[in-house]
């Protein structure tokens with residue numbers, strides 16, 4: 001129903017109402033002449049009836065119209081109130097006042113109210129105007145009822161029967177048009193305007209129909225109803241055509257609606273229609289089945305105030321509401337978005353919403369929005385799956401490549417993780433570049449041969465390890481898998497699988513293996529060194545003398561230190577360090593000062609190198625310079641200090657530059673070898689010292705009596721074996737007791753040591769001087785004859801006699817000795833000794849201070865002396 005129709009109906013309603021009121025009044029007046037005493041009153045009543053009727057109809061119609069709101073609902077209500085109140089007051093004034101002037105004023109007020117009400121009613125139409133038009137409609141009905149009420153309460157009213165008659169007449173006037181409308185008025189007139197307010201439309205139609213029916217009833221009463229019912233009349237024909245056109249239009253609309261519905265159903269599209277003014281949202285199409293809602297659930301959802309908030313995923317609710325708000329404010333004509341809606345199974349379903357403003361108010365503001373909901377759930381999930389796969393590839397260890405099958409195998413496509421693998425920005429894809437440009441030069445060389453194999457064997461992947469060069473010229477290891485999908489393919493497909501960590505692990509394992517091997521070799525070398533050292537140590541332990549140990553050291557050094565030259569220096573009697581053994585290249589002087597060696601000074605191993613610093617100075621025995629002699633790279637000095645009375649040093653030098661491991665192994669070995677040498681040399685010296693102590697007389701440092709006995713027998717045997725001569729002389733200090741007695745025991749000792757020294761100086765290299773008793777000395781003179789021996793011993797006697805001693809400031813008397821001498825002449829050692837004793841006895845007996853040579857005559861006297869105890873058997 002258009003506004004134009006409503007306007008005409010409104011005018012007609014007003015006119016009909018006015019005429020009906022006038023007829024009613026005329027009829028009532030004719031029926032009961034006493035009723036209408038005042039023409040003005042009757043006129044006012046007619047106007048009031050007409051006004052109420054008209055306003056009710058008009059406001060109903062306006063409530064259903066699409067006029068946009070111009071004022072707020074409260075303002076509109078206030079605008080509507082004054083004319084209503086004015087009308088009511090005017091009517092009351094008419095009824096209550098009998099003065100003509102007041103009635104005229106009341107009539108004027110009623111007319112003014114009637115004139116003011118239409119614009120006020122129009123103004124109050126708002127998007128929420130369903131309530132106020134209803135109120136105004138009720139107000140209009142009050143006006144309709146006002147007249148009978150006035151009739152009842154007026155003191156001038158007719159009898160009750162007349163009033164009842166008037167009410168019945170009014171009721172008939174209202175009911176008849178309804179009956180007429182049901183029989184004649186187009187049934188669907190106005191019902192299609194707004195479905196949800198159809199009951200109101202019916203009221204409008206009812207009222208409008210009632211107006212028209214009343215008009216027609218009046219026309220009939222006036223005898224003019226045949227004009228309306230005449231079908232052959234031009235108006236009737238026009239009405240019939242209009243009716244046909246309306247039916248055809250309705251049919252077309254119905255067809256279009258069915259068509260649209262079919263399209264929507266077959267396209268699986270949900271639709272919604274949003275009445276912006278009222279906020280009404282109508283959902284249709286397949287949206288419910290799309291979201292698995294039952295019809296009943298769908299209907300319930302359609303009725304809730306804000307279904308978007310209920311249905312939308314929380315992430316997209318704000319977006320949906322913002323777009324709808326922008327549509328409602330006219331900030332955009334169309335909105336397109338993807339969002340998730342809650343399905344009946346409480347899962348989320350992706351839909352694409354396309355909403356467009358399809359109707360505007362006359363002032364251009366959006367009035368109605370039509371939208372579609374397209375199911376994109378499967379599409380969206382596929383998109384997410386694809387995206388996930390792309391992300392997997394983008395961050396994964398596999399790079400996908402496609403390149404031309406023919407050289408130079410230019411790249412056609414590469415997965416997005418290639419730039420990152422090469423250390424380039426994301427957008428740096430080397431498309432169009434030869435495949436070989438990706439790889440290390442050494443790996444790129446074999447690509448041509450690889451590609452030939454790939455092309456020859458379609459479907460068979462060929463692989464090899466390659467290094468992908470990065471932006472900073474470093475590289476990472478990958479396995480390149482290349483395959484031709486089909487014979488004579490124009491492009492080849494390849495995968496690069498990152499194996500860098502694997503390579504690193506392999507490298508680490510190889511390094512560890514090398515380290516392990518090194519350790520094993522080191523242990524083997526150490527074990528070999530220890531075994532060799534143990535063998536040499538054992539040999540050194542059993543060396544009889546230093547000469548033997550020197551030989552062992554000279555031979556063992558090169559075996560223990562193959563790449564090194566060495567020397568063993570020991571402090572000699574002079575205090576200088578003397579080389580006692582060496583091997584390899586000589587590198588130190590035969591004699592050096594102890595203080596030349598830093599090892600001796602510091603008391604522990606000292607090492608210096610060709611590039612020695614201040615913390616490892618070069619020892620002085622290498623020369624005066626601050627550096628090692630040319631060619632020597634390393635020098636090690638290991639001291640032999642502890643438990644070895646004389647300082648000794650093991651020196652090692654190397655001409656080859658060695659690493660720290662080798663040097664630490666050598667220093668460790670040098671210390672061990674130095675310890676072994678220290679023990680060995682110490683033992684040797686200890687043994688020599690013990691042996692010396694065993695055969696020597698402590699006081700005189702001559703061989704002792706035990707040794708004398710051994711040597712005498714040995715020399716006798718040797719002389720017998722060789723036939724060489726052997727002389728034995730026994731020397732006894734004369735009156736030795738008197739030295740003790742006169743000058744003390746110390747003086748006696750002094751005299752004894754002096755004679756022993758003179759004897760030691762006297763003897764030849766192969767003579768053996770011994771102390772055989774208290775003050776008795778002996779000298780064994782191998783390879784000597786008796787005359788020679790006699791002469792030499794007599795010379796000794798004279799030297800002793802000529803040597804004067806001073807003891808404690810006292811000059812001692814001259815020392816004289818008596819010497820008996822005998823020659824071996826086939827007799828035994830005991831016999832030789834006895835003869836020498838006999839000769840000594842004879843010398844004593846002859847007056848002392850002389851040398852006597854044995855002759856057989858001496859034996860008797862000696863035997864006699866022994867028998868008488870004059871001669872003690874010191875050697876027996």
Ligand SMILES: Nc1nc2c(ncn2[C@@H]2O[C@H](COP(=O)(O)OP(=O)(O)OP(=O)(O)O)[C@@H](O)[C@H]2O)c(=O)[nH]1
Pocket residue numbers: 732733734735736737738740744745746747748749752773774775844848
């Ligand atoms: N001071 C000292 N006296 C010794 C040592 N050994 C022996 N005597 C002493 O040497 C003296 C030897 O005296 P005798 O055997 O009587 O002979 P003598 O006095 O040398 O007289 P003749 O041999 O007859 O000339 C004894 O008094 C011993 O005590 C010794 O090692 N030191």
